[in-house]
Amino acid sequence: MRIPFELAETVAAVVDEGTFDAAARRLHITPSAVSQRIKALEEQLGRVVLVRSKPVRATEAGVVVIRLARQAALLEHDTIAELGADPDGGARTSVPLAVNADSLATWFLEPLARLSRQHPVVFELHRDDQDFTAGLLESGTVMGAVTSRATPVAGCRVSALGAMRYEAVATPGFVERWLGGDLGTALATAPVVDFDRRDDLQNEWLGARGVDPALPPRHYVPASNDFATAVRFGIGWALLPRFQSHDALERGDLVLLGGPPVDVPLHWQQWNLRSPLLDAIADEIVTEGRRVLGPVPATRVSRR
Numbered sequence: 001m002r003i004p005f006e007l008a009e010t011v012a013a014v015v016d017e018g019t020f021d022a023a024a025r026r027l028h029i030t031p032s033a034v035s036q037r038i039k040a041l042e043e044q045l046g047r048v049v050l051v052r053s054k055p056v057r058a059t060e061a062g063v064v065v066i067r068l069a070r071q072a073a074l075l076e077h078d079t080i081a082e083l084g085a086d087p088d089g090g091a092r093t094s095v096p097l098a099v100n101a102d103s104l105a106t107w108f109l110e111p112l113a114r115l116s117r118q119h120p121v122v123f124e125l126h127r128d129d130q131d132f133t134a135g136l137l138e139s140g141t142v143m144g145a146v147t148s149r150a151t152p153v154a155g156c157r158v159s160a161l162g163a164m165r166y167e168a169v170a171t172p173g174f175v176e177r178w179l180g181g182d183l184g185t186a187l188a189t190a191p192v193v194d195f196d197r198r199d200d201l202q203n204e205w206l207g208a209r210g211v212d213p214a215l216p217p218r219h220y221v222p223a224s225n226d227f228a229t230a231v232r233f234g235i236g237w238a239l240l241p242r243f244q245s246h247d248a249l250e251r252g253d254l255v256l257l258g259g260p261p262v263d264v265p266l267h268w269q270q271w272n273l274r275s276p277l278l279d280a281i282a283d284e285i286v287t288e289g290r291r292v293l294g295p296v297p298a299t300r301v302s303r304r
Contacts, residue, residue, distance in 0.1 A: 007041040008069035010034055011049050011062055018055030041065070058139075067140025067155075070096075071273060074143065078275050092122045095281065098137070098145035100130035101195065102164060103266065105224035106243035107292045108146065111284035119280060129198055130266060137269055143278060144270035144285070153269055159286045161266040162293025168205055168257040169245050170237035175255060179237075183258075188215040191236035196222045201239050201262060209259060243292075265296040 013023040014034065024031040042049055049062035058066055077093050099108050104127055112123055126136055133145040137153045152158045170179070178190035188211055192202050197220070203213035219236050221227045228244040231237065232253060239262060240254075248254040268286050270278055 001044070003041070003044070003065065003068065005069070005072055007037050007044075008065050008072065010037040011041065011058070012066045012069040014038065014050060014056050015058050015062070015066060020056070063139045070140055070143065071271060074271075074273065074275050074278060078277055081276070092120045093277065094124055095121050095144075095277070096124040096126065096142040097281075098126040098128060098133035098142040098147075100133060100146055100266075101127055101224040101227075102241050102244075103130075103146050105228075106241060107288060108285070111288040115281055115284050119277060121277070121281075130264070131198075134269060137271075144268065144281060146285075146289075147267055147269050148265060149269065150265070150267055152272075155272055156269045157272045158267050158269045159282065160296050161268050161286060161289030163263040163265050163296050164241050164243075165294050166201060166239035166241055166262040166264065167245065168202075168237060168239050168259055169231060169249070169254045170257060171232065171234040171253065172255055174234045174237060175257070179257070184210055187211045190216055191219060192216045193219045193221055193227060193230050193236040193238040195224075195227055196220055201264075205239055205259060205262060263294060263296075266293065 010023065010027065013026050014020060017023045017026055020031045020034045020038075024034045027034065038050060045061060045065075047061040048059050049065055051057040051059060074093075104125065115121060116123070126133070126142055128136065130146060130148040133142075134147040134149040134153050136142045137145050137147075137156055146161065150158065150160070174190075179186045187206060187209060192206075194202055206213045206216070219230060221230045221235075224244075227238065228240055231240060232248055237257060245254055249256070266289065268282060268289065270282050
């Protein structure tokens with residue numbers, strides 16, 4: 001059995017765009033033609049590849065087909081470029097990548113800027129917790145990801161980036177108001193800033209200090225820069241990467257709350273394909289990560 005590339009490409013376009021009509025506009029064909037291609041592929045495979053919801057979602061079989069479509073498109077791009085032709089006809093190749101929020105807000109964009117000057121690419125970034133970005137690789141949604149997972153995803157290869165160091169900080173005014181006297185007792189009532197309900201970084205730090213993480217009141221600020229701003233405004237205390245707290249600590253706008261820092265190991269995983277473009281992307285990201293991040297600790301401590 002063979003899967004025609006244009007049929008696999010159509011499945012990916014429908015899932016990317018969310019509707020048959022939007023996929024048709026992207027592929028420069030009619031919605032009816034999109035529907036006919038999907039039907040033909042499903043009949044050929046004997047499986048449903050799309051859930052006709054809003055937005056359209058891929059089934060388990062559809063996920064496999066989409067991964068094939070993205071890998072084939074990347075290899076086609078590299079082959080045409082190697083033959084000396086313009087692989088994109090003057091357009092730029094879209095490269096989907098996954099990254100955690102704190103990396104995106106601090107160090108990740110600089111290597112992408114260099115890549116965009118050196119190669120005809122545009123980046124589609126998917127932001128998620130580093131414990132979940134590897135799932136986007138497995139589904140074929142992205143070609144590479146910053147992830148906490150050290151074990152390679154099936155069909156991928158992995159490189160250690162380094163560890164992002166977090167330290168508990170707050171404003172002097174917040175410390176004076178909430179954290180006077182016995183710190184352990186005070187932490188049970190002092191407001192905490194969490195990224196979202198999956199963010200257990202503050203819980204890990206509280207637990208290490210002997211404080212029940214269920215006790216303090218919580219603010220939820222699900223954007224990395226806004227999260228750091230909330231702490232600088234004195235809304236609550238939290239653990240911030242030194243990237244985000246360094247200047248405020250130097251000025252005295254923030255103070256350290258003590259306790260050991262928390263190191264979160266990060267890795268780069270990407271499809272295990274012989275692709276000059278994907279290798280160039282990996283080289284820039286891995287080099288930058290190893291330049292700015294600390295060494296990976298022997299054991300993983302926490303996450304955001």
